[in-house]
Each structure stands twice: as structure tokens, then as C-alpha cells.
Amino acid sequence: IDEHTLDGILKQDVIEESDDIKYKYSETEAASQTSTQETETQNTNGKKKSKILIVEDDIDMREYIKNELEQDYHVSLANDGTQGIEQAIKINPDLIISDIMMPQMDGIEFCKKIKTDERTSHIAIILLTARSSQEHKIEGLETGADDYLTKPFFINELRLRIDNIIESRRRLRERFGKLMQIEPSELQITSLDQKFIERAIKIVEENINNPTFGIEKFSRLLGVSRVGLYNKLKVLTNYTVQEFIFVVKLKRAAQLLLSSGMSVTQVCYEVGFKDPSHFSKLFKKQFGVSPKSYKDENSNQSK
Structure with missing residues (x-):
């Protein structure tokens, strides 16, 4: 069409x-119809702002990422995996940034739940971790995460990965349109x-x-x-x-x-x-x- x-x-x-x-x-x-409908605003590149959910138990890290991203994205916060799932269902973000090491529910379990729930399986996820081994990276990606970033990281690298994933999702919508x-x-x-x-x-x-x-x-x-x-x-x-x-x-x-x-x-x-x-x-x-x-x-x- x-x-x-x-x-x-x-x-x-x-x-x-x-x-x-x-x-x-x-x-x-x-x-x-959607309760998450927001007033369209544009980021610094003149594009409509995408919705980002940050799931991070460390207050300082959570606020740092939020402050760095909120000019170009609609940013919502959750302080653990359980709250993250509730927020993901409620606001339907374009992308989730989640820490792996969290109480109650770690990022691996959180990612599994998001990716196996039909209501949220379409949401992209970037996992953040202080663990840098290849084994841990593979574990994160095997859960269905779209990307994996090791702490400490440059904020510009995180921005680039976010933009790349959102663009790939845009192409996916075009693909479904063709299907x-x-x-x-x-x-x-x-x-x-x-x-x-x-x-x-x-x-x-x-x-x-x-x-x-x-x-x-x-x-x-x-x-x-x-x-x-x-x-x-x-x-x-x-x-x-x-x-x-x-x-x-x-x-x-x-x-x-x-x-x-x-x-x-x-x-x-x-x-x-x-x-x-x-x-x-x-x-x-x-x-x-x-x-x-x-x-x-x-x-x-x-x-």
C-alpha cells in the first residue's frame, strides 16, 4: 500500500x-485509543521524540542517563525490573535501557519477561552491565536483548546505539507494510x-x-x-x-x-x-x- x-x-x-x-x-x-498518546514534540534533529524507559536501581546512574537523554527523547524511569515491566505495559516505550545487576529481578530475567510477553515483545532493549566478559555479553543477547553496553560507557555511544535500534525498528515497520x-x-x-x-x-x-x-x-x-x-x-x-x-x-x-x-x-x-x-x-x-x-x-x- x-x-x-x-x-x-x-x-x-x-x-x-x-x-x-x-x-x-x-x-x-x-x-x-492509547492512554500513552503524547503531544508530538521534536528533538534537536527535528524528529519526533521517541519514548525511552530507563530501568536502573542506582539513583545517580538513573538520573545521569535521564538528564543526558531527555532533550531528545521522552524519558520515563523505573527503579527495578518489577516496576519496569509495569511501566513497559503502561507507556509502551520505543526502547528500554536496563541495568543487569538489580534487586528483586535482575536485567536478564527482566529482559526475558519483556521479550516473551506479547504485549511488550516488540520493545527494543539495551542492557547495561559492569560485567565485561564475553560469556555475560552472550547471556544478555541470548535473552533477546537488542544490544549490550558495558559500564562505564560514553553517553554518545549510548545515543548512537539508541538511534540505530530505533531506525532499524522503523525499517521493520516498512517490512511489515510490504508483507x-x-x-x-x-x-x-x-x-x-x-x-x-x-x-x-x-x-x-x-x-x-x-x-x-x-x-x-x-x-x-x-x-x-x-x-x-x-x-x-x-x-x-x-x-x-x-x-x-x-x-x-x-x-x-x-x-x-x-x-x-x-x-x-x-x-x-x-x-x-x-x-x-x-x-x-x-x-x-x-x-x-x-x-x-x-x-x-x-x-x-x-x-
């Missing part, structure tokens, strides 16, 4: 009926986050002809809150929940137009739209042509 098409969907106010409750979606209203162009049911993916996307697509497909299927039921079937679903999909695909549903539905509609012999109206109802006119508008935004033209053009090419 190209930027022009996505922009068209983003700006399209849509009224969907889900579980007898009407929700109105627009770009602004979808973003308001969404593959026909539904054809994704072959392995990681925890990728499996989440696969499961989300499967649920939409299983309910694809249900006109009352919406965010409330979608989140319930996935076993996550509406806020958690919004955060997860936005981080992994850069789509809101409703955009994600539309992409899957419209791709299935395109398949049916070419292979089923159904009329445009029949396909509209088959993929869960109640209004053929609204369906045609969204289809044209997605593919650049009306459903009828799409069917006619591709049928002629196959002859």
Missing part, C-alpha cells in the same frame, strides 16, 4: 457498527511479533463476511485490550486497527473479484461491507481503480 493510498484511508472518517456500539474512526480518534501486500493466508513468518500479525490476519479472515466485526471483537479474540492492540499494530505495521482490518478485507476482495465469478456487490457483502458505494470508494483508494475496472482489466490481461 503506497503512501498516497494510506493517506487516503487515514483521512477517511468511517462509521462501523461493532457489537451494537457505533465507533467513528479517523486518524486523530484512532490515536486517542501486508502479500495476499492474506500466504504469510510465512516465525518470530513472536510476526506470529502476532499472522494471528491477527487469520482472525480478520475468519470474520471477514461479518459486517459487525470491529475493534472490540477483534481485540477480544486476540486476547488483548483495545489500547494494547492499537499500540501493537501501530508499532509493528504503522497501521491503526481499522486500517489493518481494511487492508486484509480489500486484499481478499481483490482475490474474489478475479477468481470467484462474483459480482462487485456480492464481493462487497462477502468481505463484510454493508454499503457497496463505501466499499467501492475504499477499494479505489487501495488499488487506484474501481472494483469493476479492476475485475475487467485483470480479466482482459489473463485472456
Whole structure:
């Protein structure tokens, strides 16, 4: 889906009926689903500030890192692993910086819990430690940490590693965006986050002809809150929940137009739209042509 098409969907106010409750979606209203939504501010490079969570029991070190980073990032603090997990679920940071040596729950256990919880597995982690042996470094990385930094460290090196990880996550979102162009049911993916996307697509497909299927039921079937679903999909695909549903539905509609012999109206109802006119508008935004033209053009090419 190209930027022009996505922009068209983003700006399209849509009224969907889900579980007898009407929700109105627009770009602004979808973003308001998350309790962690913040006023957009820019860092010194003119980019939107990313959210960083620092998990560190040493007060002096915690404050030092915070003071060095808060000009360019939204910084939140936790003084141990237990509090860190609570904060990670609550604020959905882009990246976590965690010490390894902490009371109650050390950084290794903390990292394992973050990376094996579907609500937080997408969050990048940099581990900090005073232990410099290769064995300890490997142990940290084996838990799923994205990077590992030995104390003492230069703050500019930490900044560089943060920026590199955040950029790599941006590229990951682009990759998922491209994967969404593959026909539904054809994704072959392995990681925890990728499996989440696969499961989300499967649920939409299983309910694809249900006109009352919406965010409330979608989140319930996935076993996550509406806020958690919004955060997860936005981080992994850069789509809101409703955009994600539309992409899957419209791709299935395109398949049916070419292979089923159904009329445009029949396909509209088959993929869960109640209004053929609204369906045609969204289809044209997605593919650049009306459903009828799409069917006619591709049928002629196959002859």
C-alpha cells in the first residue's frame, strides 16, 4: 500500500457498527485509543521524540542517563525490573535501557519477561552491565536483548546505539507494510511479533463476511485490550486497527473479484461491507481503480 493510498484511508472518517456500539474512526480518534498518546514534540534533529524507559536501581546512574537523554527523547524511569515491566505495559516505550545487576529481578530475567510477553515483545532493549566478559555479553543477547553496553560507557555511544535500534525498528515497520501486500493466508513468518500479525490476519479472515466485526471483537479474540492492540499494530505495521482490518478485507476482495465469478456487490457483502458505494470508494483508494475496472482489466490481461 503506497503512501498516497494510506493517506487516503487515514483521512477517511468511517462509521462501523461493532457489537451494537457505533465507533467513528479517523486518524486523530484512532490515536486517542492509547492512554500513552503524547503531544508530538521534536528533538534537536527535528524528529519526533521517541519514548525511552530507563530501568536502573542506582539513583545517580538513573538520573545521569535521564538528564543526558531527555532533550531528545521522552524519558520515563523505573527503579527495578518489577516496576519496569509495569511501566513497559503502561507507556509502551520505543526502547528500554536496563541495568543487569538489580534487586528483586535482575536485567536478564527482566529482559526475558519483556521479550516473551506479547504485549511488550516488540520493545527494543539495551542492557547495561559492569560485567565485561564475553560469556555475560552472550547471556544478555541470548535473552533477546537488542544490544549490550558495558559500564562505564560514553553517553554518545549510548545515543548512537539508541538511534540505530530505533531506525532499524522503523525499517521493520516498512517490512511489515510490504508483507501486508502479500495476499492474506500466504504469510510465512516465525518470530513472536510476526506470529502476532499472522494471528491477527487469520482472525480478520475468519470474520471477514461479518459486517459487525470491529475493534472490540477483534481485540477480544486476540486476547488483548483495545489500547494494547492499537499500540501493537501501530508499532509493528504503522497501521491503526481499522486500517489493518481494511487492508486484509480489500486484499481478499481483490482475490474474489478475479477468481470467484462474483459480482462487485456480492464481493462487497462477502468481505463484510454493508454499503457497496463505501466499499467501492475504499477499494479505489487501495488499488487506484474501481472494483469493476479492476475485475475487467485483470480479466482482459489473463485472456
